[in-house]
Amino acid sequence: MKDMDDQIPRTLPIQSATFSNPINAEIRRAAATGIYDIRGGGAKRKVPHFDDLLFLGASVSRYPLEGYRERCDTSVTLGTRFAKKPIELDIPITIAGMSFGALSGPAKEALGRGASAAGTSTTTGDGGMTPEERGHSSKLVYQYLPSRYGMNPNDLRKADAIEIVVGQGAKPGGGGMLLGQKISDRVAEMRTLPKGIDQRSACRHPDWTGPDDLEIKILELREITDWQVPIYVKVGATRPYYDTALAVKAGADVVVMDGMQGGTAATQDVFIEHVGLPTLSCIRPAVQALQDLGVHREVQLVISGGIRTGADVAKALALGADAVAIGTAALVALGDNDPKWEAEYQKLGTTTGAYDDWHEGQDPAGITTQDPDLAARLNPVDAGRRLRNYLKVMTLEAQTIARACGHNHLHNLEPEDLCALTMEAAAMARVPLAGTSWYPGKEGF
Amino acid sequence: MQTYDLEADGLRGLNSSLQAQSAETNQTNWEIVNPKGSHAIAVGLDAPIEVTVKGSTGYYCAGMNQQATIKVEGSVGPGVAENMMSGQVIVDGDASQYAGATGHGGLLVIKGNASSRCGISMKGIDIVVHGNIGHMSAFMAQAGNLVVCGDAGDALGDSLYEARLFVRGAVKSLGADCIEKEMRPEHLDILKDLLARAGSDAKPEEFKRYGSARQLYNFDVDNSAAY
Amino acid sequence: MCGIVGLFLKDQSLAPQLGNMLTDMLITMTDRGPDSAGIAIYGAETDGKTKITVQSPTPDTDFVGLADELGKSLGSMVGQTDNDTHTVLEVPAGQFEAARAALAEIRSSVRIMSRGDSLEIYKEVGLPKDVADRFNLSGMSGTHGIGHTRMATESAVTTMGAHPFNTGSDQCLVHNGSLSNHNSLRRKLRREGVVIQTENDTEVGAAYLTWKMMNGATLGEALESSIDDLDGFFTFVVGTKDGFGVVRDPIACKPAVMAETDQYVAFGSEYRALVNLPGIEDARVWEPEPSTVYFWSHNNSPTTHEKAA
Secondary structure (H helix, E strand, C coil), rough: HHHHHCCCCCCCCCCCCCCCHHHHHHHHHHHHHCCEECCCCCCCCCCCCHEEEEECCCCCCCCCCCCCCCCEEEEEEEECCCCCEEEECCCCEEEECCCEEEEEEHHHHHHHHHHHHHCCCCCCEEEEEEEHHHHHHHHCEEEEEECCCCHHHHHHHHHCCCEEECCCCCCCCEEEECCCCHHHHHHHHHCCCCCCCCCCEEECCCCCCHHEEEEEEEEHHHCCCCCCCEEEEECCCCCCCHHHEEEEEEEHCEEECCCCCCCCCCCHHHHHHHHHCCCHHHHHHHHHHHHHHCCCCEEEEEECCCCHHHHHHHHHCCCCCEEEEEEHHHHHCCCCCCHHHHHHHHHHHCCCHHHCHHCCCCEEEEEECCCCHHHHEEEEEEEEHHHHHHHHHHHHHHHHHHHHHCCCCHHCCCCCEEEEEEHHHHHHHCEEEECCCCCCCCCCC | EEEEEEEHHHHHHHHHHHHCCCCCCCCCEEEECCCCCCCCCCCECCCEEEEEEEECCCCCCCCCCHHHHHHCCCCCCCCCCCCCCCCCCECCCCCCCCCCCCCCCCCECCCCCCCCCCCCEEEEEEEECCCEEEECCCCCEEEEEEEEECCECEEEEECCCCCCCCCCEEEECCCCCCEEEEEEECHHHHHHHHHCCCCCCCCCHHHHEECCCCCCCCCCHHHHHHH | CCCEEEEECCCHHHHHHHHHHHHHHHHHHHCCCEEEEEEEEECCCCCCCCEEEEECCCHHHHHHHHHHHHHHCCCCEEEEEEECCCCEEEECCHHHHHHHHHHHHHCCCCCCEECCEEEEEEEEEEEECHHHHCCHHCCCCEEEEEEEECCCCCCCCCCCCCCCCCEECEEEEEEEEEECCCHHHHHHHHHHCCCCCCCCCHHHHHHHHHHHHHHHCEEEEEEHHHHHHHHHEEEEEEEECEEEEEEEEECCCCEEEECCCCCEEEEECHHHHHHHCCHHHHCCCEEECCCCCCCECCCCCCCCCCCCC
C-alpha cells in the first residue's frame, strides 16, 4: 500500500495570488507592531508607463535629422507668464524637491553641483533652505509646503522660483507621520521641533484652502518677492485636468504634476501604492486643461514620477510636457542602492535595488542620512559629477529620438510621434495602438 | 509722515515702497488710507518703520513681517502676520482665521477677537488676543506663546508641540494631546511681559497654562485614534 | 470655489438700491470666481401669481410669443418680462407644474432658473461685471438677494452650472467650497425622485435641502442636518421668501464675513465685498461659527432650529 501511496500524484503547494507571501508577511508585521509600513521610493507595483510607448522614427513620409551635426535644441524657459525673471534651463530635466533632513548635507550639495553643471535647477524640500544648497545650486527652486518648516522671507527672496506644494505623487492628499530617527540637532533646529520625535505633517496648508484662496496666497508671495520669480504649483496626480486648470486660474506660472511612481518622501506604503495616478496617465488631461484655457506653453507643465531615461523625457515632452523632474533617479545616480553596499543592505534586511527605508537614516550609501559617518561616504564633488553625466546622457538620448523623428527642438516632439504597445497605454496616452490608427476612447470608432 | 492712498495708487506701489525702506530710512512713519479689505497689504517689510492702516484689510496683512510695527485701525482678514519673523503687528479690531499662522517671531496683538486657527503651526511668534479665539487654534503649534484674555473655542492646541498657551477664560475643548499644565513663576513672568507689551491690564494669575502632553511625539498604537 | 455675497434689508427704504449694492458686492468678488456669476433677488410679487424665470441660449427666437403660447396651453393669462437671455413669466399660482410641462413641450430649449412668488434668478457665464451689465442687475429692487461668482472646480462652466440654484418655490442656495460625497448623494436623491440637472456639487447640496423640506423639515432643520449628511467643505447662503440663512461646515476653512446694522444684514466671502455698504464703519462685523445655522427673517419669528444671531 505504501508503494501505491507514493505513486499517487499529489496536489502541489499553491501560493495564493491574493494572500501572497509578501502580503502575509505584512499582515504579520502589522500584527506584531501596530504601525503601518512607512517607506520611500514611490509606487513599486507595475503600472502602465512610458515603456509602453514607442516612437515612430522618420523614414519616407518624414525626414530625420543628422545626429550631432544638425541642431536639436534642448533649452526651456519656465515661468514666462507673470515672473520678471523666468528660469532659463539648458535641458528640460530638473531635480525634484528633496529635503535637507531627508538627505544629508553632502547629498544636497551633490545635487546642486550636478544640476548646475548640467544647466538645470534643483529644488529644496520640507525643512527649508541650507546655505550649502543655495551656494552650490545655480538655480534653486524653494518649496513652500504645508509645514512651513524653516520658511522665511529672506530665503524666499534668495530663491530663483517658488514651488507651492499642494501634493506629491507618493501621497496626494496626505500629510502623515514619519519616524523620528532623522530629527538630528540641526534638522530639529531648522524645523523648530524637539529632537528625536516623529514628525507629523499637515495635509493642507495652514493659511489657505482651495483655488480661490490660493490666488490670494500667490498674490502675497509675488508681492513679497517683487513679482521677480516664477511661482510653481505642484500637485500629486489625481484629477489632473481640474487641478491643472485651477492652478492656472489661481495664477500659477508653472504646474508640476507628480505621478504615483514619484516620491522619495517617506509615507505609508498603503498611500504610495493605492492613491494617485500613474505618471503616464496624467499628462494628456493636464495638457488638455492648458489647451482649453489657451495657455499651453505659456504656463509650463513639469512632469515627474518615474522618469529614468532620455526616452522617458522624450515621451513626456511629446505628450505635451515642457520639462520633467527627477528624484529617485537622481539619488541612484549619486550612488543610492549601489551593489557595492550589498553586504550592508543585507544587514538591514534588504537588498540592492529594494532599499527604500530612506527615512530611517541608515542609508549605507550615505545619501538619505544625518549620521555623520555614513554621510561622509558620499563625496559631493564625485557624486555631483555622476549626476551631471547622467543628466547629459538623458539629454543626448532624448535628442537622439527627437532627431530620428525629424525635430530640431525637443519641444517639437508631439503625440503623433508615438504609438502604444498596450491598450492601457494607448488609452492613457491617447496615442494609437501600434500598427493601428485607434486608441480606446477615440471618437468615431 | 508718508500717506499712501491704496485705492488710488495700488498695491504694488505700496509694497515696493515699504519694502525699499532700510534701517537708516528717514521715512519711518507711514499711513495707508482706503485699504478697503484689500489683500497682502504691507507684506514682506524688513525695516524698523511704523505703518498704520486706516481701516480693515483682507488676507495676509503684514505677512512675513520683519522689524516693522504695523498697526491696523480696523479688522483684518485671514492670515494676518502669517510667518512673521520679528517686529509687531497690532490689530484694533478682530482677526479672521489663521492669525499669526506659522509665525517665527515678533509680537501679534489682536485687540478684538480672533477667529479659528489662530496661531496655527506657530514657530516662535508671540500672540496676544484681548478677546476670544475660535476653534482649532494653535493646531500643531511648535513654539512661542499664545495668550488669550477671553475664551478659547473647540480643539485648542490639537497636536501641539512646544508652544505655550495661556487662556484666561473658558476653553470649550482641548484638542488631542493638549493638557492643562502647572503655572510656574517663569510662566507668570512671560505672561506679565507679554500682557504689558500688548497693553492688556489682565492679571497673569488669572490665566491657566496649556501645553503638550507629548503623547504623540513617538507613535504608540494605543494612541492611534488621536492621529 | 467661489465668492458669495448676500444682502438682507431690515430697512425697506433701501429696497430700490438693493440691486445696486448687491452688484457692487458681486463685482468685488470677481477674483474668487471669474467663470460665471448669478444673482437671486426677491422683488415685487403679484397676488395670485407665480414667477418663473427661464433662460434661453437663443432668446431672440425662444421668447417671441412665449407668454401667449404658454397662456393658451394653460388656459389663462401669462405675463412676460424679457431681460437679455432670461425672461420672467407670471403664471397663476398653483400652475407651476403645468407650466413646466407646457414649457418642455412648446420651448424645449428654455431652462427654468427659478420659481416663486417673489424670487427671480439671473445667471450667465462670464465675468461678474459683464453678467451684471447684461441683466442691469444694479437697477433691480427687492427685499433681499444673494449673489455668487464662480471658479468652477470639477463641473462645466455653463449657465446651468452657475449659482444660485433654485431649490424649491422661492428658495435658493449658493455655495463656496467643494463637497466630497456629492456623487453618491446625487444617485441617492435621484432614486428618491429629486430632479438634479447637472454634475455640479452645489446643485446636490440644493437638492438635498429641497428633499429634506419635501419630507417635512423646515429650512433650518434641513440646514442642521446638512452638517451631518454633506461631506466636504462648504459655506452655504440660502434665501427664502422671507429670509436669509448661512451655514458653514464643521471645519470652516472657506471664508465668510458678516456685517449687521439697523438697516441690513450682509454676507461676503471677504470683507472687501462689504466695504462700500452704508454705515459699514460702524457695523457689527463677525465671522459665522462652524456648524451653526444662522437665519434672519422678515417675519421675525425664527423657529427653534433657526438661530437668530
